[in-house]
Amino acid sequence: MNAYLAIVRRDLAGYFLSPVFYTLGTVFLLLTGLLFFSNLLFYTEISFSVMQNPYVSQTLNLASDFIRPMGAQFAVILLFVIPAVTMRSFSEEKRSGTLELMMTYPVSDTPVVLAKFSSSLLTMGSLFLATCIYPGLLFIWSTPEPAPVLAAYLGLLCMTSLFTAIGVFASATTDNQIVAALVAFGLNLVFWMISWASPVDSGMLHDVLQYLSVVEHFEPMIKGVIRLTDIVYFISVTGFFLFLTGQVLESKKWRG
Amino acid sequence: MISVQHLTKRFGTTLALDDLSFEVSRGEILGFLGPNGAGKTTCIRMMTGSLTPTAGTVSIAGIDTRKDPVTARRHIGYLPETVPIYREMTVADYLEFVCRMKRVAREQKPAHIDGIISRCGLREVSHKLCGHLSKGYRQRLGLAQALIGDPDVLILDEPTSGLDPKQIIEIRELIRRLGRERTVILSSHILPEVSELCQRVIILNRGQLVAVDTPDNLDKNLRGYDAIRLEISGSGDPEALFESLAGIPGISQVQSLPPGQDGSLRCRLNAQSNADLRPTVARTVLAAGWNLHELRHEVQSLEEIFITLVTREETVVRDESVTPEETES
Numbered sequence: 001m002n003a004y005l006a007i008v009r010r011d012l013a014g015y016f017l018s019p020v021f022y023t024l025g026t027v028f029l030l031l032t033g034l035l036f037f038s039n040l041l042f043y044t045e046i047s048f049s050v051m052q053n054p055y056v057s058q059t060l061n062l063a064s065d066f067i068r069p070m071g072a073q074f075a076v077i078l079l080f081v082i083p084a085v086t087m088r089s090f091s092e093e094k095r096s097g098t099l100e101l102m103m104t105y106p107v108s109d110t111p112v113v114l115a116k117f118s119s120s121l122l123t124m125g126s127l128f129l130a131t132c133i134y135p136g137l138l139f140i141w142s143t144p145e146p147a148p149v150l151a152a153y154l155g156l157l158c159m160t161s162l163f164t165a166i167g168v169f170a171s172a173t174t175d176n177q178i179v180a181a182l183v184a185f186g187l188n189l190v191f192w193m194i195s196w197a198s199p200v201d202s203g204m205l206h207d208v209l210q211y212l213s214v215v216e217h218f219e220p221m222i223k224g225v226i227r228l229t230d231i232v233y234f235i236s237v238t239g240f241f242l243f244l245t246g247q248v249l250e251s252k253k254w255r256g
Numbered sequence: 257m258i259s260v261q262h263l264t265k266r267f268g269t270t271l272a273l274d275d276l277s278f279e280v281s282r283g284e285i286l287g288f289l290g291p292n293g294a295g296k297t298t299c300i301r302m303m304t305g306s307l308t309p310t311a312g313t314v315s316i317a318g319i320d321t322r323k324d325p326v327t328a329r330r331h332i333g334y335l336p337e338t339v340p341i342y343r344e345m346t347v348a349d350y351l352e353f354v355c356r357m358k359r360v361a362r363e364q365k366p367a368h369i370d371g372i373i374s375r376c377g378l379r380e381v382s383h384k385l386c387g388h389l390s391k392g393y394r395q396r397l398g399l400a401q402a403l404i405g406d407p408d409v410l411i412l413d414e415p416t417s418g419l420d421p422k423q424i425i426e427i428r429e430l431i432r433r434l435g436r437e438r439t440v441i442l443s444s445h446i447l448p449e450v451s452e453l454c455q456r457v458i459i460l461n462r463g464q465l466v467a468v469d470t471p472d473n474l475d476k477n478l479r480g481y482d483a484i485r486l487e488i489s490g491s492g493d494p495e496a497l498f499e500s501l502a503g504i505p506g507i508s509q510v511q512s513l514p515p516g517q518d519g520s521l522r523c524r525l526n527a528q529s530n531a532d533l534r535p536t537v538a539r540t541v542l543a544a545g546w547n548l549h550e551l552r553h554e555v556q557s558l559e560e561i562f563i564t565l566v567t568r569e570e571t572v573v574r575d576e577s578v579t580p581e582e583t584e585s
Binding site for chain 2: 003005006007009010013014017018097098100101102103104105106108253254255256
């Protein structure tokens with residue numbers, strides 16, 4: 001536990017002292033701010049136009065016409081922002097040799113992997129905290145229902161945890177940060193697009209590919225539906241990639 | 257304290273370390289010698305647990321490093337060849353981090369870190385960033401992190417590389433002091449350092465153990481290859497003299513060397529025994545009517561012993577590798 005906390009603290013300090021974090025944070029907030037603005041503008045415009053037609057105005061609601069598209073676009077940004085955060089997690093330490101030295105300390109691999117995952121997740125969490133200003137503005141100007149907003153955030157956090165686990169795994173496989181980021185981005189895309197390859201007719205293959213797809217499990221949450229199966233999916237895939245990370249560290253001890 | 261049994265490591269088809277066994281007791285400083293690629297670092301990495309052996313065991317303080325790596329690592333302090341550091345941390349923060357990693361009790365931490373900082377001479381840089389340290393300070397920081405947690409076993413890979421002569425003397429003195437109550441394994445290219453500090457030396461070559469002995473014993477046992485240098489002048493037939501010199505009991509071979517600038521004749525007499533043959537040689541030379549200019553023992557330094565052992569090993573290896581090809585053709 002002590003070692004776990006020590007690594008998390010050190011890594012967070014490392015992130016917050018590196019220019020990469022601030023560059024990334026700026027890009028991330030700029031993009032999400034742009035999304036918020038464009039979605040809000042769009043929603044305002046249709047609100048004005050449907051005001052002429054009282055029947056249509058009843059079908060318009062904030063959850064499905066603002067939060068859902070916003071959440072989906074937000075997730076696209078995560079696809080490439082998370083690899084940029086996780087790329088240094090193991091790669092940097094492998095390159096500088098500090099990982100090998102750490103492996104000679106009386107610590108097993110599990111706390112190291114968990115600490116690396118946690119520190120990347122917390123870094124992403126700090127960026128998420130900054131995005132709270134957008135829903136905050138919504139609550140100031142209007143009185144939306146809080147539940148869909150919270151469900152959408154939960155969905156984004158679940159997806160972040162999965163992509164972070166993938167990123168940490170990719171980072172453990174190489175000492176080159178660029179390679180780590182590219183591998184993580186590629187794997188993220190695979191999980192994003194995997195259901196596109198599924199046959200139209202239902203069948204075993206269709207079901208499996210649909211189940212593996214991150215979008216299938218994320219979509220309900222931004223619609224405001226929280227299902228246990230989706231939560232289980234995110235936890236198990238995250239756990240699977242962290243397990244693989246541990247295996248990569250172990251195999252390094254064999255290969256040298 | 258450390259017991260290495262039949263340690264073997266293969267990387268793919270290359271055999272990096274072949275069936276190495278040795279033991280080190282408490283309070284002993286053991287030197288690790290060998291040319292580059294001999295398997296020193298591979299062996300060290302297996303002792304520290306950052307590399308898993310293909311076969312064989314390493315036990316530290318009676319704990320098998322494969323069965324219980326975490327407990328075994330508590331007994332080890334490791335200084336790698338190039339000291340890896342977190343550039344953006346200060347020296348004091350870094351040592352604090354290592355304390356946490358090595359589970360030093362919270363209440364002991366300040367005194368422990370303070371003691372190590374003054375022992376390793378890091379006082380004046382303790383608030384500097386690790387990335388700004390000079391090579392010498394970086395090396396000391398590496399030693400400092402190895403000392404944290406007060407391990408019984410210190411494994412030092414090239415501890416004095418990159419230090420200035422004054423620092424080298426200080427670090428050697430520190431290692432000697434540390435070696436009194438701990439077990440130290442010292443890998444080095446600097447042979448005088450090894451012969452000065454270590455009670456025993458292990459010489460590795462091509463992943464195999466070439467010799468384990470005290471520096472004195474290595475020296476003594478290899479006296480069989482000891483030699484006498486001879487410089488003479490005169491007008492007689494050198495061949496006849498060489499023959500009579502070769503006839504002296506105890507001389508195995510007479511090698512003629514390039515002549516000196518004044519035209520004097522030089523040769524080396526390889527002796528078979530430890531007996532002092534100088535008086536006999538002198539009499540033989542004078543009796544043949546030659547002038548004797550110089551007659552001295554060639555003492556082998558650890559460097560020469562090392563080279564002799566390693567090259568002898570290489571000739572054997574080469575012979576072995578040649579034989580099957582010859583039989584095939």
